[in-house]
Amino acid sequence: MTIKEIKELLNNGVSEEEFAALKNDxxxxxxxxxxxxxxKQELLLKKKEQFLSRFQYERRFWKNSQLVAGVDEVGRGPLAGPVVTAAVIIDENFDLIDVNDSKKLSPKRRLELYPKILEKAVSVGIGIKNAQVIDEINIYEADRLAMAEAVKNLDRKPDALLVDAMDVPIAIPQIKLIKGDAKSNSIAAASIVAKVFRDKLMDDYDALYPQYKFSKNAGYGTKDHLDALNKFGPTPIHRKSFEPIKSMLN
Known part of the structure:
Protein backbone atom coordinates (compact mmCIF):
# COMPACT_ATOMS: atom_id res chain seq x y z
CA MET A 1 0.00 0.00 0.00
CA THR A 2 1.00 3.60 -0.53
CA ILE A 3 1.59 5.81 2.50
CA LYS A 4 -1.59 7.71 1.62
CA GLU A 5 -3.59 4.46 1.62
CA ILE A 6 -2.07 3.46 4.97
CA LYS A 7 -3.00 6.86 6.41
CA GLU A 8 -6.62 6.38 5.29
CA LEU A 9 -6.60 2.87 6.78
CA LEU A 10 -5.36 4.18 10.14
CA ASN A 11 -7.95 6.96 10.11
CA ASN A 12 -10.65 4.29 9.88
CA GLY A 13 -9.09 2.17 12.65
CA VAL A 14 -7.06 -1.01 12.41
CA SER A 15 -6.95 -4.31 14.28
CA GLU A 16 -3.98 -5.33 16.44
CA GLU A 17 -2.95 -7.81 13.72
CA GLU A 18 -3.02 -5.12 11.02
CA PHE A 19 -1.05 -2.74 13.23
CA ALA A 20 1.56 -5.43 13.95
CA ALA A 21 1.93 -6.11 10.22
CA LEU A 22 2.42 -2.43 9.46
CA LYS A 23 5.19 -2.22 12.08
CA ASN A 24 7.29 -4.38 9.77
CA ASP A 25 7.06 -1.79 7.00
CA LYS A 40 -3.87 9.22 19.41
CA GLN A 41 -5.14 5.83 20.56
CA GLU A 42 -3.50 6.26 23.96
CA LEU A 43 -5.07 9.72 24.36
CA LEU A 44 -8.45 8.33 23.30
CA LEU A 45 -8.18 5.50 25.82
CA LYS A 46 -7.31 7.99 28.57
CA LYS A 47 -10.28 10.19 27.59
CA LYS A 48 -12.61 7.17 27.69
CA GLU A 49 -11.32 6.15 31.12
CA GLN A 50 -11.83 9.68 32.47
CA PHE A 51 -15.31 9.79 30.93
CA LEU A 52 -16.30 6.49 32.57
CA SER A 53 -14.90 7.67 35.92
CA ARG A 54 -17.28 10.67 35.78
CA PHE A 55 -20.23 8.29 36.12
CA GLN A 56 -19.28 7.39 39.70
CA TYR A 57 -22.10 9.41 41.30
CA GLU A 58 -24.72 8.47 38.72
CA ARG A 59 -24.01 4.74 39.17
CA ARG A 60 -25.09 4.94 42.83
CA PHE A 61 -28.60 5.65 41.60
CA TRP A 62 -28.59 3.61 38.41
CA LYS A 63 -27.90 0.40 40.33
CA ASN A 64 -31.24 0.97 42.11
CA SER A 65 -33.00 1.86 38.82
CA GLN A 66 -33.32 5.49 39.93
CA LEU A 67 -33.20 8.64 37.80
CA VAL A 68 -30.63 11.28 38.74
CA ALA A 69 -30.33 14.75 37.18
CA GLY A 70 -27.22 16.89 36.90
CA VAL A 71 -27.84 20.61 37.45
CA ASP A 72 -25.59 23.53 36.55
CA GLU A 73 -25.79 27.24 35.76
CA VAL A 74 -24.14 29.92 33.68
CA GLY A 75 -24.28 33.69 33.91
CA ARG A 76 -23.72 34.62 37.54
CA GLY A 77 -20.99 37.15 36.78
CA PRO A 78 -22.15 39.17 33.75
CA LEU A 79 -23.43 42.74 33.98
CA ALA A 80 -26.26 42.01 31.56
CA GLY A 81 -28.60 39.21 30.61
CA PRO A 82 -30.24 36.39 32.57
CA VAL A 83 -28.81 33.59 34.65
CA VAL A 84 -29.55 30.32 32.84
CA THR A 85 -29.62 26.85 34.38
CA ALA A 86 -30.04 23.37 32.97
CA ALA A 87 -31.03 20.03 34.46
CA VAL A 88 -30.06 16.92 32.49
CA ILE A 89 -30.94 13.28 33.10
CA ILE A 90 -28.76 10.72 31.33
CA ASP A 91 -28.58 6.93 31.60
CA GLU A 92 -26.08 4.10 31.11
CA ASN A 93 -26.33 4.46 27.32
CA PHE A 94 -24.92 7.99 27.30
CA ASP A 95 -21.71 7.73 25.26
CA LEU A 96 -20.63 11.28 24.32
CA ILE A 97 -17.07 11.00 25.63
CA ASP A 98 -16.25 14.62 24.74
CA VAL A 99 -18.80 15.88 27.27
CA ASN A 100 -16.87 17.66 30.00
CA ASP A 101 -16.88 20.92 31.94
CA SER A 102 -18.14 23.47 29.37
CA LYS A 103 -15.30 25.85 30.28
CA LYS A 104 -12.81 23.28 28.98
CA LEU A 105 -14.48 23.09 25.57
CA SER A 106 -14.26 25.47 22.63
CA PRO A 107 -17.43 27.30 21.54
CA LYS A 108 -17.41 25.20 18.36
CA ARG A 109 -17.25 21.93 20.31
CA ARG A 110 -20.04 23.02 22.66
CA LEU A 111 -22.25 23.81 19.68
CA GLU A 112 -21.52 20.39 18.19
CA LEU A 113 -22.31 18.61 21.46
CA TYR A 114 -25.48 20.57 22.29
CA PRO A 115 -27.89 18.80 19.87
CA LYS A 116 -26.27 15.45 20.59
CA ILE A 117 -26.89 15.89 24.33
CA LEU A 118 -30.52 16.79 23.64
CA GLU A 119 -30.82 13.63 21.53
CA LYS A 120 -29.05 11.26 23.93
CA ALA A 121 -30.42 12.57 27.24
CA VAL A 122 -33.42 11.02 28.95
CA SER A 123 -34.70 14.53 29.73
CA VAL A 124 -33.50 18.15 29.65
CA GLY A 125 -34.98 21.15 31.50
CA ILE A 126 -34.04 24.85 31.30
CA GLY A 127 -34.48 27.54 33.96
CA ILE A 128 -34.09 31.30 33.40
CA LYS A 129 -34.19 34.30 35.73
CA ASN A 130 -33.86 37.72 34.13
CA ALA A 131 -32.08 40.87 35.29
CA GLN A 132 -35.20 42.19 37.05
CA VAL A 133 -35.43 39.08 39.25
CA ILE A 134 -31.68 39.18 39.91
CA ASP A 135 -31.95 42.82 41.04
CA GLU A 136 -34.95 42.05 43.23
CA ILE A 137 -33.67 39.01 45.14
CA ASN A 138 -29.87 38.93 44.37
CA ILE A 139 -27.95 36.73 41.97
CA TYR A 140 -27.45 33.80 44.37
CA GLU A 141 -31.16 33.40 45.12
CA ALA A 142 -32.08 33.96 41.46
CA ASP A 143 -29.62 31.22 40.54
CA ARG A 144 -31.23 28.81 43.03
CA LEU A 145 -34.74 29.57 41.75
CA ALA A 146 -33.58 29.09 38.15
CA MET A 147 -32.14 25.69 39.10
CA ALA A 148 -35.44 24.67 40.70
CA GLU A 149 -37.24 25.82 37.54
CA ALA A 150 -34.93 23.72 35.36
CA VAL A 151 -35.65 20.62 37.46
CA LYS A 152 -39.41 21.28 37.33
CA ASN A 153 -39.18 21.59 33.53
CA LEU A 154 -37.85 18.04 33.18
CA ASP A 155 -40.50 15.72 31.74
CA ARG A 156 -39.32 12.96 34.08
CA LYS A 157 -39.09 13.55 37.81
CA PRO A 158 -35.63 12.59 39.09
CA ASP A 159 -35.12 10.66 42.33
CA ALA A 160 -32.05 12.76 43.14
CA LEU A 161 -29.98 15.72 41.95
CA LEU A 162 -26.26 16.18 41.43
CA VAL A 163 -25.63 19.92 41.76
CA ASP A 164 -22.54 21.99 41.07
CA ALA A 165 -21.78 23.64 44.44
CA MET A 166 -25.35 24.81 45.12
CA ASP A 167 -28.46 23.66 46.93
CA VAL A 168 -31.70 23.73 44.96
CA PRO A 169 -34.89 24.83 46.76
CA ILE A 170 -36.87 21.76 45.80
CA ALA A 171 -37.91 18.66 47.77
CA ILE A 172 -35.60 16.17 46.05
CA PRO A 173 -32.50 14.56 47.65
CA GLN A 174 -29.32 16.30 46.49
CA ILE A 175 -25.57 15.77 46.36
CA LYS A 176 -23.63 19.02 46.23
CA LEU A 177 -20.31 18.66 44.35
CA ILE A 178 -17.57 21.29 44.31
CA LYS A 179 -16.45 21.66 40.67
CA GLY A 180 -19.13 19.12 39.87
CA ASP A 181 -18.93 19.70 36.11
CA ALA A 182 -15.49 18.03 36.19
CA LYS A 183 -16.72 15.14 38.37
CA SER A 184 -20.08 14.21 36.88
CA ASN A 185 -21.13 13.72 33.25
CA SER A 186 -24.68 14.73 34.15
CA ILE A 187 -23.51 18.08 35.51
CA ALA A 188 -21.06 18.51 32.60
CA ALA A 189 -23.88 17.95 30.12
CA ALA A 190 -26.00 20.50 32.00
CA SER A 191 -23.13 23.01 31.92
CA ILE A 192 -22.90 22.70 28.12
CA VAL A 193 -26.65 23.00 27.59
CA ALA A 194 -26.90 26.06 29.85
CA LYS A 195 -23.89 27.75 28.24
CA VAL A 196 -25.04 27.24 24.64
CA PHE A 197 -28.61 28.26 25.50
CA ARG A 198 -27.48 31.46 27.22
CA ASP A 199 -24.99 32.34 24.46
CA LYS A 200 -27.83 32.11 21.93
CA LEU A 201 -29.96 34.43 24.08
CA MET A 202 -27.10 36.93 24.22
CA ASP A 203 -26.71 36.71 20.43
CA ASP A 204 -30.38 37.66 20.16
CA TYR A 205 -29.87 40.57 22.57
CA ASP A 206 -26.91 41.66 20.46
CA ALA A 207 -29.32 42.18 17.56
CA LEU A 208 -31.45 44.44 19.79
CA TYR A 209 -28.54 46.34 21.34
CA PRO A 210 -25.62 46.03 18.89
CA GLN A 211 -23.52 48.79 20.49
CA TYR A 212 -22.82 46.58 23.55
CA LYS A 213 -21.42 43.65 21.51
CA PHE A 214 -23.25 41.04 23.61
CA SER A 215 -22.51 38.30 21.08
CA LYS A 216 -18.80 38.73 21.83
CA ASN A 217 -18.83 39.40 25.58
CA ALA A 218 -21.99 37.48 26.67
CA GLY A 219 -22.78 40.41 28.97
CA TYR A 220 -19.48 40.33 30.88
CA GLY A 221 -17.73 43.60 31.69
CA THR A 222 -15.24 43.80 28.84
CA LYS A 223 -13.70 47.13 27.82
CA ASP A 224 -16.02 47.47 24.81
CA HIS A 225 -19.03 46.73 27.00
CA LEU A 226 -17.99 49.22 29.69
CA ASP A 227 -17.26 51.88 27.05
CA ALA A 228 -20.76 51.37 25.60
CA LEU A 229 -22.29 51.61 29.09
CA ASN A 230 -20.55 54.93 29.70
CA LYS A 231 -21.68 56.25 26.33
CA PHE A 232 -25.23 54.90 26.06
CA GLY A 233 -26.17 53.92 29.61
CA PRO A 234 -27.77 50.63 30.69
CA THR A 235 -30.42 48.70 28.75
CA PRO A 236 -33.44 46.87 30.24
CA ILE A 237 -31.37 43.67 30.38
CA HIS A 238 -28.59 45.21 32.48
CA ARG A 239 -28.40 44.25 36.15
CA LYS A 240 -28.97 47.49 38.03
CA SER A 241 -27.75 46.01 41.32
CA PHE A 242 -24.32 45.27 39.78
CA GLU A 243 -21.46 47.75 39.69
CA PRO A 244 -20.66 49.96 37.84
CA ILE A 245 -24.32 50.16 36.72
CA LYS A 246 -25.56 50.71 40.28
CA SER A 247 -23.36 53.79 40.68
CA MET A 248 -24.41 55.13 37.25
CA LEU A 249 -28.03 55.19 38.37
CA ASN A 250 -27.43 56.90 41.73
Whole structure:
Protein backbone atom coordinates (compact mmCIF):
# COMPACT_ATOMS: atom_id res chain seq x y z
CA MET A 1 0.00 0.00 0.00
CA THR A 2 1.00 3.60 -0.53
CA ILE A 3 1.59 5.81 2.50
CA LYS A 4 -1.59 7.71 1.62
CA GLU A 5 -3.59 4.46 1.62
CA ILE A 6 -2.07 3.46 4.97
CA LYS A 7 -3.00 6.86 6.41
CA GLU A 8 -6.62 6.38 5.29
CA LEU A 9 -6.60 2.87 6.78
CA LEU A 10 -5.36 4.18 10.14
CA ASN A 11 -7.95 6.96 10.11
CA ASN A 12 -10.65 4.29 9.88
CA GLY A 13 -9.09 2.17 12.65
CA VAL A 14 -7.06 -1.01 12.41
CA SER A 15 -6.95 -4.31 14.28
CA GLU A 16 -3.98 -5.33 16.44
CA GLU A 17 -2.95 -7.81 13.72
CA GLU A 18 -3.02 -5.12 11.02
CA PHE A 19 -1.05 -2.74 13.23
CA ALA A 20 1.56 -5.43 13.95
CA ALA A 21 1.93 -6.11 10.22
CA LEU A 22 2.42 -2.43 9.46
CA LYS A 23 5.19 -2.22 12.08
CA ASN A 24 7.29 -4.38 9.77
CA ASP A 25 7.06 -1.79 7.00
CA UNK A 26 10.57 -0.28 6.65
CA UNK A 27 9.43 3.10 5.30
CA UNK A 28 10.03 5.97 7.73
CA UNK A 29 6.82 7.67 6.61
CA UNK A 30 4.82 4.62 7.65
CA UNK A 31 6.56 4.44 11.02
CA UNK A 32 5.77 8.11 11.67
CA UNK A 33 2.11 7.42 10.89
CA UNK A 34 2.12 4.48 13.30
CA UNK A 35 3.69 6.57 16.06
CA UNK A 36 1.05 9.28 15.61
CA UNK A 37 -1.72 6.68 15.47
CA UNK A 38 -0.51 5.00 18.68
CA UNK A 39 -0.33 8.34 20.50
CA LYS A 40 -3.87 9.22 19.41
CA GLN A 41 -5.14 5.83 20.56
CA GLU A 42 -3.50 6.26 23.96
CA LEU A 43 -5.07 9.72 24.36
CA LEU A 44 -8.45 8.33 23.30
CA LEU A 45 -8.18 5.50 25.82
CA LYS A 46 -7.31 7.99 28.57
CA LYS A 47 -10.28 10.19 27.59
CA LYS A 48 -12.61 7.17 27.69
CA GLU A 49 -11.32 6.15 31.12
CA GLN A 50 -11.83 9.68 32.47
CA PHE A 51 -15.31 9.79 30.93
CA LEU A 52 -16.30 6.49 32.57
CA SER A 53 -14.90 7.67 35.92
CA ARG A 54 -17.28 10.67 35.78
CA PHE A 55 -20.23 8.29 36.12
CA GLN A 56 -19.28 7.39 39.70
CA TYR A 57 -22.10 9.41 41.30
CA GLU A 58 -24.72 8.47 38.72
CA ARG A 59 -24.01 4.74 39.17
CA ARG A 60 -25.09 4.94 42.83
CA PHE A 61 -28.60 5.65 41.60
CA TRP A 62 -28.59 3.61 38.41
CA LYS A 63 -27.90 0.40 40.33
CA ASN A 64 -31.24 0.97 42.11
CA SER A 65 -33.00 1.86 38.82
CA GLN A 66 -33.32 5.49 39.93
CA LEU A 67 -33.20 8.64 37.80
CA VAL A 68 -30.63 11.28 38.74
CA ALA A 69 -30.33 14.75 37.18
CA GLY A 70 -27.22 16.89 36.90
CA VAL A 71 -27.84 20.61 37.45
CA ASP A 72 -25.59 23.53 36.55
CA GLU A 73 -25.79 27.24 35.76
CA VAL A 74 -24.14 29.92 33.68
CA GLY A 75 -24.28 33.69 33.91
CA ARG A 76 -23.72 34.62 37.54
CA GLY A 77 -20.99 37.15 36.78
CA PRO A 78 -22.15 39.17 33.75
CA LEU A 79 -23.43 42.74 33.98
CA ALA A 80 -26.26 42.01 31.56
CA GLY A 81 -28.60 39.21 30.61
CA PRO A 82 -30.24 36.39 32.57
CA VAL A 83 -28.81 33.59 34.65
CA VAL A 84 -29.55 30.32 32.84
CA THR A 85 -29.62 26.85 34.38
CA ALA A 86 -30.04 23.37 32.97
CA ALA A 87 -31.03 20.03 34.46
CA VAL A 88 -30.06 16.92 32.49
CA ILE A 89 -30.94 13.28 33.10
CA ILE A 90 -28.76 10.72 31.33
CA ASP A 91 -28.58 6.93 31.60
CA GLU A 92 -26.08 4.10 31.11
CA ASN A 93 -26.33 4.46 27.32
CA PHE A 94 -24.92 7.99 27.30
CA ASP A 95 -21.71 7.73 25.26
CA LEU A 96 -20.63 11.28 24.32
CA ILE A 97 -17.07 11.00 25.63
CA ASP A 98 -16.25 14.62 24.74
CA VAL A 99 -18.80 15.88 27.27
CA ASN A 100 -16.87 17.66 30.00
CA ASP A 101 -16.88 20.92 31.94
CA SER A 102 -18.14 23.47 29.37
CA LYS A 103 -15.30 25.85 30.28
CA LYS A 104 -12.81 23.28 28.98
CA LEU A 105 -14.48 23.09 25.57
CA SER A 106 -14.26 25.47 22.63
CA PRO A 107 -17.43 27.30 21.54
CA LYS A 108 -17.41 25.20 18.36
CA ARG A 109 -17.25 21.93 20.31
CA ARG A 110 -20.04 23.02 22.66
CA LEU A 111 -22.25 23.81 19.68
CA GLU A 112 -21.52 20.39 18.19
CA LEU A 113 -22.31 18.61 21.46
CA TYR A 114 -25.48 20.57 22.29
CA PRO A 115 -27.89 18.80 19.87
CA LYS A 116 -26.27 15.45 20.59
CA ILE A 117 -26.89 15.89 24.33
CA LEU A 118 -30.52 16.79 23.64
CA GLU A 119 -30.82 13.63 21.53
CA LYS A 120 -29.05 11.26 23.93
CA ALA A 121 -30.42 12.57 27.24
CA VAL A 122 -33.42 11.02 28.95
CA SER A 123 -34.70 14.53 29.73
CA VAL A 124 -33.50 18.15 29.65
CA GLY A 125 -34.98 21.15 31.50
CA ILE A 126 -34.04 24.85 31.30
CA GLY A 127 -34.48 27.54 33.96
CA ILE A 128 -34.09 31.30 33.40
CA LYS A 129 -34.19 34.30 35.73
CA ASN A 130 -33.86 37.72 34.13
CA ALA A 131 -32.08 40.87 35.29
CA GLN A 132 -35.20 42.19 37.05
CA VAL A 133 -35.43 39.08 39.25
CA ILE A 134 -31.68 39.18 39.91
CA ASP A 135 -31.95 42.82 41.04
CA GLU A 136 -34.95 42.05 43.23
CA ILE A 137 -33.67 39.01 45.14
CA ASN A 138 -29.87 38.93 44.37
CA ILE A 139 -27.95 36.73 41.97
CA TYR A 140 -27.45 33.80 44.37
CA GLU A 141 -31.16 33.40 45.12
CA ALA A 142 -32.08 33.96 41.46
CA ASP A 143 -29.62 31.22 40.54
CA ARG A 144 -31.23 28.81 43.03
CA LEU A 145 -34.74 29.57 41.75
CA ALA A 146 -33.58 29.09 38.15
CA MET A 147 -32.14 25.69 39.10
CA ALA A 148 -35.44 24.67 40.70
CA GLU A 149 -37.24 25.82 37.54
CA ALA A 150 -34.93 23.72 35.36
CA VAL A 151 -35.65 20.62 37.46
CA LYS A 152 -39.41 21.28 37.33
CA ASN A 153 -39.18 21.59 33.53
CA LEU A 154 -37.85 18.04 33.18
CA ASP A 155 -40.50 15.72 31.74
CA ARG A 156 -39.32 12.96 34.08
CA LYS A 157 -39.09 13.55 37.81
CA PRO A 158 -35.63 12.59 39.09
CA ASP A 159 -35.12 10.66 42.33
CA ALA A 160 -32.05 12.76 43.14
CA LEU A 161 -29.98 15.72 41.95
CA LEU A 162 -26.26 16.18 41.43
CA VAL A 163 -25.63 19.92 41.76
CA ASP A 164 -22.54 21.99 41.07
CA ALA A 165 -21.78 23.64 44.44
CA MET A 166 -25.35 24.81 45.12
CA ASP A 167 -28.46 23.66 46.93
CA VAL A 168 -31.70 23.73 44.96
CA PRO A 169 -34.89 24.83 46.76
CA ILE A 170 -36.87 21.76 45.80
CA ALA A 171 -37.91 18.66 47.77
CA ILE A 172 -35.60 16.17 46.05
CA PRO A 173 -32.50 14.56 47.65
CA GLN A 174 -29.32 16.30 46.49
CA ILE A 175 -25.57 15.77 46.36
CA LYS A 176 -23.63 19.02 46.23
CA LEU A 177 -20.31 18.66 44.35
CA ILE A 178 -17.57 21.29 44.31
CA LYS A 179 -16.45 21.66 40.67
CA GLY A 180 -19.13 19.12 39.87
CA ASP A 181 -18.93 19.70 36.11
CA ALA A 182 -15.49 18.03 36.19
CA LYS A 183 -16.72 15.14 38.37
CA SER A 184 -20.08 14.21 36.88
CA ASN A 185 -21.13 13.72 33.25
CA SER A 186 -24.68 14.73 34.15
CA ILE A 187 -23.51 18.08 35.51
CA ALA A 188 -21.06 18.51 32.60
CA ALA A 189 -23.88 17.95 30.12
CA ALA A 190 -26.00 20.50 32.00
CA SER A 191 -23.13 23.01 31.92
CA ILE A 192 -22.90 22.70 28.12
CA VAL A 193 -26.65 23.00 27.59
CA ALA A 194 -26.90 26.06 29.85
CA LYS A 195 -23.89 27.75 28.24
CA VAL A 196 -25.04 27.24 24.64
CA PHE A 197 -28.61 28.26 25.50
CA ARG A 198 -27.48 31.46 27.22
CA ASP A 199 -24.99 32.34 24.46
CA LYS A 200 -27.83 32.11 21.93
CA LEU A 201 -29.96 34.43 24.08
CA MET A 202 -27.10 36.93 24.22
CA ASP A 203 -26.71 36.71 20.43
CA ASP A 204 -30.38 37.66 20.16
CA TYR A 205 -29.87 40.57 22.57
CA ASP A 206 -26.91 41.66 20.46
CA ALA A 207 -29.32 42.18 17.56
CA LEU A 208 -31.45 44.44 19.79
CA TYR A 209 -28.54 46.34 21.34
CA PRO A 210 -25.62 46.03 18.89
CA GLN A 211 -23.52 48.79 20.49
CA TYR A 212 -22.82 46.58 23.55
CA LYS A 213 -21.42 43.65 21.51
CA PHE A 214 -23.25 41.04 23.61
CA SER A 215 -22.51 38.30 21.08
CA LYS A 216 -18.80 38.73 21.83
CA ASN A 217 -18.83 39.40 25.58
CA ALA A 218 -21.99 37.48 26.67
CA GLY A 219 -22.78 40.41 28.97
CA TYR A 220 -19.48 40.33 30.88
CA GLY A 221 -17.73 43.60 31.69
CA THR A 222 -15.24 43.80 28.84
CA LYS A 223 -13.70 47.13 27.82
CA ASP A 224 -16.02 47.47 24.81
CA HIS A 225 -19.03 46.73 27.00
CA LEU A 226 -17.99 49.22 29.69
CA ASP A 227 -17.26 51.88 27.05
CA ALA A 228 -20.76 51.37 25.60
CA LEU A 229 -22.29 51.61 29.09
CA ASN A 230 -20.55 54.93 29.70
CA LYS A 231 -21.68 56.25 26.33
CA PHE A 232 -25.23 54.90 26.06
CA GLY A 233 -26.17 53.92 29.61
CA PRO A 234 -27.77 50.63 30.69
CA THR A 235 -30.42 48.70 28.75
CA PRO A 236 -33.44 46.87 30.24
CA ILE A 237 -31.37 43.67 30.38
CA HIS A 238 -28.59 45.21 32.48
CA ARG A 239 -28.40 44.25 36.15
CA LYS A 240 -28.97 47.49 38.03
CA SER A 241 -27.75 46.01 41.32
CA PHE A 242 -24.32 45.27 39.78
CA GLU A 243 -21.46 47.75 39.69
CA PRO A 244 -20.66 49.96 37.84
CA ILE A 245 -24.32 50.16 36.72
CA LYS A 246 -25.56 50.71 40.28
CA SER A 247 -23.36 53.79 40.68
CA MET A 248 -24.41 55.13 37.25
CA LEU A 249 -28.03 55.19 38.37
CA ASN A 250 -27.43 56.90 41.73
Missing amino acids: PRSGVQKLLTTYKR
